[in-house]
Amino acid sequence: MASRLSEATSPYLRAHADNPVAWWPWGEAAFAEARRRDVPVMVSIGYSTCHWCHVMARESFEDAAVAADLDAGFVAVKVDREEHPEVDAAYMATAAAFTQNLGWPLTVFVTPAGRPFFAGTYFPPEPRGGLPAFRQVLAAVDEAWTERRDQIEGTGGAIVDALAEVRGVAGAEEHVLPSVDDLAAAATALAAREDTEFGGFGAAGGALEQPKFPVATALRFLQTRLVRTAAPDAADVAVRALAAMAGSDLADREEGGFFRYATRRDWTVPHYERMLTDNGQLLDVATDAGDRATAQGIAGFLLHVLVQDAGGFGAAQDSESWIDGARSEGGYYRRSAGERSELAPPAVDGKVVTGWNGLAIAALARAGARFDEPDWVVAAERAAAAVLGANVLPDGTLSRASLDEIPSRAPATLADYGAFAAGLVALAVATGDPAHARAARGLVDACLPAEPTAATPAATPSAPGGPDRVLAAQGMLAPDSSGDGDEPSGPSALAEAAIGLWLLGAGETYRATAEQLVARHGAVAVAQPLAHGALLRQAASLALPPRQVVVVAADAGDPLSVRARALDADIVAVVTPAQAADWVAAGFALFEEKTLRGEAAVAYDCTAFTCRLPVTEPDGLAN
Structure with missing residues (x-):
């Protein structure tokens, strides 16, 4: 029988298609099969560039004896965490009840009704380092399922109830929009976590054997205009962190870009995978820092x-x-450029994730405009066209991802809608083309709830496809999270897109949407700034009156346009007279009455939509 994974839109699943294990993809069919056979489900979650996922695959899933045990006593489900982030988040939340060593591969055993009763991460083929062999785990779970079914059902039920309770507590958080003082205090608290010896976040003077991540979401918050003015010492932390990373082993000096993280706090011994999420956001960090060389390296990698x-x-x-x-593991990256040319490079996971491409589109558009690199803007336009072409389904909703231009059956998350829309807004500003902004507005509008009613007075934005249907039916939804770990959360991403539309004059509805999203999680974000950098960045955008600069010029290379792009402003849009008219026709009020003066380019420098007298000379624009 042909493997059920061979036609998957995930390179990770396809890599397991030839395993002797009779894998099922994520879906109700796998649980229906488990009910029919009255056996538990083993859910194995990983991703294609995960080193220990590769190791466990070679050691166990390619082994015929292990496969025989799995197929005899379980329904085995393989999940790409990047394709199904909700599934990963839900099972990661349950795994914390069984192990403190969370990570991937994630191995979760659940009842046919979807109730988790045991979880772990990597299991070796033989007992090692305090871990049982994987076949021992399978035997123990099979015995428990056969002999102690009531206990298993009780454990699974308690975990599902605990998840529901956590979701209820998260929904009851105090809603508050952080003030300037709140945000300055959060920035100061974040800066206090700086590793003053090696840069980045971590305890100075601690053991070197501590992993260190870039945490680009937090760095970008420290680069906001609010932090630079209200807590300038905290803003300097981001500058030092970028310089430390760029000069360390975390940076690939041969091909550009940054590796996932360092296993030591001095940024040495990297974990060598290079992620789109990290590099897209670090390109923005480099752009805000004015670091052209680092930006060029990242853009080259992309x-x-x-x-x-x-x-x-x-x-x-x-x-x-x-x-x-x-x-x-990492051998290719430790070679010189000449030595690399003789080797086959590590594989690229070609899965085009909607939201992650939004991060890269936004970063390339902003960096291209800032550093006068038109090829970067063109690359952002091509990426946007690719996502719009392959990841938009016939009903107008978004797919989470595509592979070889074939969309995944996994629906897009709120973070996908928000990050892709924010990318389109940034692209519209960089190109002067309102078509991108119109597309962004459509994506944000699709996430907005219907008008509040007495029954749903505080309905919040959500992805049009709703939560994962299998998890929802099982009562297994993960707690609503605003945490911004290695990428912006759904609320943060959608708030950024909504703020961008509001800044362009799309209407106060979009600011109100952003305020609702930020206020819902504002208190916890201020209290835990390292975990909420992207949300705090949006709060900073809402706390100060925005600065919007529009330049109308027949030539984008006009000196006035060049000067404007270097300004410290929330929006700098350079448009032709025809484009300005198109923006107005598309419903973006910022561009109303923005025209040339004769043949001369004109700059309109506005604060909260109130503009100073227009200027025609570069010296008339103050930073």
Whole structure:
């Protein structure tokens, strides 16, 4: 029988298609099969550039004896966490009840009704380092299922109830929009976590064997105009962190870009996978810091390594590659450029994730405009066209991802809608083309709830497809999270898109939407700034009157336009007279009455939509 994974739109699932394990993809059919056979389900979650996922696959899932045990006593489900982030979040939340060592591969055993009763991460083929062998785990779970079914059902039921209780508590958070003082205090608290010895976040003077992540979401908050004015010492932390990373082993000096994280706090011994999420956001960090060299390295990695044939960007490049007939973790990246040219590079996960491409589109558009790199803006336009072409379904909703221009059956999340819409807003500003902004507005509007009623007075924005249907039916939805770990959360991403539309004059509804999203999680974000950098960045945008600059010029290379692009402003849009008219016709009020003066370019410098007298000379624009 042909593998159920061979036609998947996930390189991770396809890599397991030839396993002797009779894998099922995520879906109700797998649980129906478990009910029919009256056996538990083993859910194995990972992603294609995960080193330990590769290791467990080679050691266990490619082993015929292990496969026989799995197929005899379980329904085995393979999940790409990048394709199904809600599934990963739900099971990761339950796994905390069984192990403190959370990560991937994530191995969760659940009843046919979807109730988790045991979880772990990597299990070796033989007992090792305090871990049982994977076959021992399978045998123990099978015995418990056969002999102690009531206990298993009780454990699973308690976990589902606990998840529901956490969701209820999260929904009852105090809604408050952080003030300037709140945000300055959050920035100061974040800066206090700086590793003053090696840069970034971590305890100075601690053991070197501590992993360190870029945490780009937090760095971007520290670069906001509010932090630079209200807590300038905190803003300097971001500058030092970027310089430390750019000068360390975390940066790939041969091909550009940054690796996922360092296993030591001095930024050495990286975990070598290169992710789109990290590099898209770090390109923005470099742009805000005015670091052209670092920006060029990241852009080069995106445009020459991750880019796919249709123009979208793949999810990541693997840490492993083949060297001298053996799999090597990081060996390729430790070679010089000349030595690399003789080797096959690590594989790229070509899955085009909607929201992650939004992050890259926004960063390339902003960096291209800031550093006068038109090829970067063109690359952002190609990526946007690729996502709009492959990831938009016939009903107008978004798919989470696509592979080879074939959309996944997994629906897009709120973060996908928000991040892609925010990318389109940034692209509209960089190109002067309102068509991108119109598309962004449509995506944000699709997430807005119907008018509040007595029954639903505080309905919040949500992805049109709703939550994962299998999880929802099982009562297994993860707690609503505003946490911004390695990427912006759904509320943060949608708030950014809504703020961008409001700044362009799309209407006060969009500011109100952003305020609702930020206020819902504002208190916890201020209290835990490291975990909520993206939400705090949006709060900072709402706390100060915005500065919007529109330049109307026949030539985008006009000196006035060049000067404007270097300004410290929330929006700098350079448009032709025809484009300005198109913006107005599309419903963006910022561009109303913005015209040339004769043949001369004109700059309109506005604060909260109130503009100073227009200027025609570069010296008339103050930073």
